[in-house]
Amino acid sequence: MTSTAARRPDRRAFLSLLAATAVLGPTAAACASGGSKKTANFVALAASTGDPEVGSLKYQGSTGSVTLPELAADLGYLQDLKLDWVGNTISGPQDIQSAATKQTDFGGAFNGAVVKLAAAGAPITAVVSYYGVDKYAYNGIYVKQDSEIRSPRDLIGKKVGMNTLGAHDEAVLDIYLQRAGLSADQIKQVEPLVVPPINTEESIRLGQIDSGFLGSILRDKALARGGLRALTTDYELLGDFSAGTYVLRNDFIQSNPNTVRVFVTGVAKAIEWSRTTPVPEIVDRMSAIIAKRKRNETNAATKYFKSWGVAGTGGAIKPAEFQTWIDWLVKQGTVAEGKVTAAKVYTNAFNPYAKGSSS
Incomplete structure (x- = not known):
C-alpha cells in the first residue's frame, strides 16, 4: 500500500522539480555523483589566484527590487566582472533551473528547492546565502x-x-502543521494554492482564499491597512536562519574558479556592507x-527594505x-x-568570510 507521505508530493505537484528533471535528463544525473571529490576539488580551485576567466555573468533580476549581486556590482565589489541581465525571474525554482540549464550563469532559491533540484540530478552547487529570516525580514x-x-x-x-509550490512558504506551512500534531492525512486536507x-492580500480580504503568506512590503502595507492578523511567521517557528542560496553549475565552477571567487566575495562584502550601513x-x-x-x-518596494535576513557572516552557509x-x-x-546530503549541495570554499571552512 502506498503511504500518504509517498502520495503527498503528487498533490502538491512540485512542477518546477519535475520540469527540471525532464530538461536535465540522465546526463545531469551522472554529473551529480561524487560529492566528496567535488568538494575537495572546489577547495583546491578556490586557492587559485588570477583575474576572472569571463567578463560577465548572465542572470535574472526582480522587478522593482535590487538583488545582492546588483548591489555588489554597484559598490564595486565585483571588480571588473559585469552582470548581464537577461530578464526577471518568476520564482526561485525557476531561477535555479535557468542556471542549471545554462540559460543563466547563476540563480537563487530557497534551500529546499536547491535540494530538490540536486536530487533530480542537476549538477549545481550552492556557494553563498543571499536571503533569510530575522525579526525584520520574515513571511507570515x-x-x-x-x-x-x-x-x-x-x-x-x-x-x-x-x-509558488514546493518552496519556502510550503515548507513553513508544513512545519507549522506538523508541530501542532496534525496527521499526514489531515495535512493533506490543507490546500496550498x-x-x-x-x-494575496486582496484574495484574503475577498474570501477567495482562507489565508495566505505575506512578507516584506506587501505584509507591511497590508497590516497598515488593518483587518488582518498573523497565525504564525517563519521567524516565530524557526528563528534567525539563512533560507536561500545562489547556485552555479559545477562545470562553470570548474572552468571559472577565479570568476566564482570574485562573485562570491563580492556578494559576501555587499551583505556585510548592508549590516554596517544605515x-x-x-x-x-x-x-x-x-x-x-x-x-x-x-523604486516603491525599496523603501520598505529592512534586512536581507542572512544569518551567517558574509553569507557563509551552515550545514543545518x-x-x-x-x-x-x-x-x-x-x-x-x-x-542528497548537505555536504554534497553547497560549498563555502570561495567565501573569504567562511574562514577556510567548506562543505
Whole structure:
C-alpha cells in the first residue's frame, strides 16, 4: 500500500522539480555523483589566484527590487566582472533551473528547492546565502481579523495562498502543521494554492482564499491597512536562519574558479556592507540603482527594505540550513533518504568570510 507521505508530493505537484528533471535528463544525473571529490576539488580551485576567466555573468533580476549581486556590482565589489541581465525571474525554482540549464550563469532559491533540484540530478552547487529570516525580514501566514481560523487545526479543509509550490512558504506551512500534531492525512486536507504575491492580500480580504503568506512590503502595507492578523511567521517557528542560496553549475565552477571567487566575495562584502550601513542609505543606494538601469519600474518596494535576513557572516552557509529541508523533504517522501546530503549541495570554499571552512 502506498503511504500518504509517498502520495503527498503528487498533490502538491512540485512542477518546477519535475520540469527540471525532464530538461536535465540522465546526463545531469551522472554529473551529480561524487560529492566528496567535488568538494575537495572546489577547495583546491578556490586557492587559485588570477583575474576572472569571463567578463560577465548572465542572470535574472526582480522587478522593482535590487538583488545582492546588483548591489555588489554597484559598490564595486565585483571588480571588473559585469552582470548581464537577461530578464526577471518568476520564482526561485525557476531561477535555479535557468542556471542549471545554462540559460543563466547563476540563480537563487530557497534551500529546499536547491535540494530538490540536486536530487533530480542537476549538477549545481550552492556557494553563498543571499536571503533569510530575522525579526525584520520574515513571511507570515495571515487571515482576516474576524476569521474563525485561530490555530493550525483550523486550516484543515482551507486554502492557503503562496507565491509558488514546493518552496519556502510550503515548507513553513508544513512545519507549522506538523508541530501542532496534525496527521499526514489531515495535512493533506490543507490546500496550498499559487497566488501572485501582489494579489494575496486582496484574495484574503475577498474570501477567495482562507489565508495566505505575506512578507516584506506587501505584509507591511497590508497590516497598515488593518483587518488582518498573523497565525504564525517563519521567524516565530524557526528563528534567525539563512533560507536561500545562489547556485552555479559545477562545470562553470570548474572552468571559472577565479570568476566564482570574485562573485562570491563580492556578494559576501555587499551583505556585510548592508549590516554596517544605515538603512536609509541602503534604500537610497537601491533607488539609485533602479533609476540607472532604466527597466521601466518604480523604486516603491525599496523603501520598505529592512534586512536581507542572512544569518551567517558574509553569507557563509551552515550545514543545518540545508539539513533542515533535506529532513523535511525525506519525511514528505519527496526525496529518498540518503539521496542528497548537505555536504554534497553547497560549498563555502570561495567565501573569504567562511574562514577556510567548506562543505
